[in-house]
Amino acid sequence: MRDLGVGFGYLLKGQRWVARHGRRYGFGLLPGLITLVLYAAALVALAVWGDDAVTWATPFADDWSSPWRGLFRGFLTAVLFALGLLLAVLTFTAVTLLVGQPFYENLSERVDADVSPDGTAPRSELPFWRELWISARDSLRVLVRAGLWGLLLFALGFLPFVGQTVVPVLGFFVTGFFLTEELAAVALQRRGVDLRARLTLLRSRKTLVWGFGTPLGLAFLVPFVAVFLMPGAVAGATLLARDLLGEESAVEREDTAEDTAA
Numbered sequence: 227m228r229d230l231g232v233g234f235g236y237l238l239k240g241q242r243w244v245a246r247h248g249r250r251y252g253f254g255l256l257p258g259l260i261t262l263v264l265y266a267a268a269l270v271a272l273a274v275w276g277d278d279a280v281t282w283a284t285p286f287a288d289d290w291s292s293p294w295r296g297l298f299r300g301f302l303t304a305v306l307f308a309l310g311l312l313l314a315v316l317t318f319t320a321v322t323l324l325v326g327q328p329f330y331e332n333l334s335e336r337v338d339a340d341v342s343p344d345g346t347a348p349r350s351e352l353p354f355w356r357e358l359w360i361s362a363r364d365s366l367r368v369l370v371r372a373g374l375w376g377l378l379l380f381a382l383g384f385l386p387f388v389g390q391t392v393v394p395v396l397g398f399f400v401t402g403f404f405l406t407e408e409l410a411a412v413a414l415q416r417r418g419v420d421l422r423a424r425l426t427l428l429r430s431r432k433t434l435v436w437g438f439g440t441p442l443g444l445a446f447l448v449p450f451v452a453v454f455l456m457p458g459a460v461a462g463a464t465l466l467a468r469d470l471l472g473e474e475s476a477v478e479r480e481d482t483a484e485d486t487a488a
Contacts, residue, residue, distance in 0.1 A: 233437025233466065240462020241455065243337060254333060254457030257326025262453050264321075265314050272310045276303050309380050313373065315401055315446050319408040320365040322456055327358055330460045334412045337464040341475045350416045357415070364411060364421045372404045402439030403428065405446075409439075409463035410470070417471070427470050438466055 244251040280302045287295050323330055338347030350357055379397050383389040407428055414424050428435050442459055446452040468475050 227433065229431055229434035230437035232469070233434040233439075234441060235437075236462045236466045236469070237438050237442055237459070238462070239465055240337075240460070241458035243340070243461040244333075244458040247336070251457050253329055254326065254460075255453055257322050257329065258453035258456045260325055261318060261322040262450065265318060269307075269310060269314060272307055276306050276310075280306060305380065305383060309376060311447070312376055312379075312397060312401065315405075315443055315452075317369055317372075318446065318452055319405050319456075319459075320369060322452075323408060323412065323460075324358075324362055324365065326456075327361060330412050330457075331357070331416070333457060333460055334416065334464045337461045338413065338468070341465065341468070343474055343476055348417045350418070360415065361411070364415070365408065367421060368404060368407055372400070375400045375404075398440050398443055399436055401443035402436050402441075403432070404439075405443050406435045406439035406463065406466070409459050410467045412460055413464040413467035414471075417467075419471075431470060434466065434469070438462065 244254065277299070280299050284299060284302065287298055290298070335347045335349070339345055376397075379393050379400070382393045382396075385393075407424060410428070411421075411424060414427070419427070442455065445455060465475065
């Protein structure tokens with residue numbers, strides 16, 4: 227359970243890092259703002275026309291008596307919007323990272339160099355267009371996995387009691403895992419770690435991943451918060467990636483010294 231606190235600590239350390247580098251933080255807000263506008267429009271459309279879509283998809287309920295028809299379709303409309311919100315949280319990071327690829331790559335490198343004992347950071351030897359293609363391809367593969375989990379949780383949501391208690395909790399843990407994968411991929415891909423290896427690495431320390439990604443996923447549900455947390459989330463995920471790979475970090479040595487002194 228210690229890893230839960232360690233993961234959350236990396237989230238906080240990432241936010242503190244960008245707070246000390248205000249100029250980079252300001253540039254990092256732009257990709258999130260662009261993505262937020264696009265997602266807000268999609269969610270508004272879902273809220274406005276979601277009821278019509280459910281009505282079209284459930285013609286068998288047209289002859290049901292009141293209030294069962296309204297309750298059934300109202301429940302499905304709410305579930306549809308909740309699923310759209312879950313997918314928005316899951317995909318927001320991937321889309322924002324693609325929009326802001328050059329900035330976040332540079333930000334992650336700066337964090338690496340800042341905490342590395344020798345002041346250097348791993349660099350990819352691939353050209354930018356190749357890096358962008360790999361990132362987009364891997365993001366799509368991750369989103370397919372996340373979408374399958376979303377459909378499974380959607381189906382389980384119909385189970386009495388379990389669907390209203392256990393399933394939402396599982397949904398946040400699933401969201402936290404995939405959010406962390408997308409964010410840590412910036413640093414891990416630069417080190418030549420492919421998607422399969424990344425997933426294996428993350429699964430080896432799930433509590434660390436959940437400690438970082440689950441509270442971040444909860445925060446992302448609050449309007450506009452995701453935009454302001456994204457730069458720090460990338461910085462924190464870089465620190466987490468170093469931990470997963472067992473790389474020595476100046477921050478970790480300082481923390482260890484402070485713990486020893488205490």
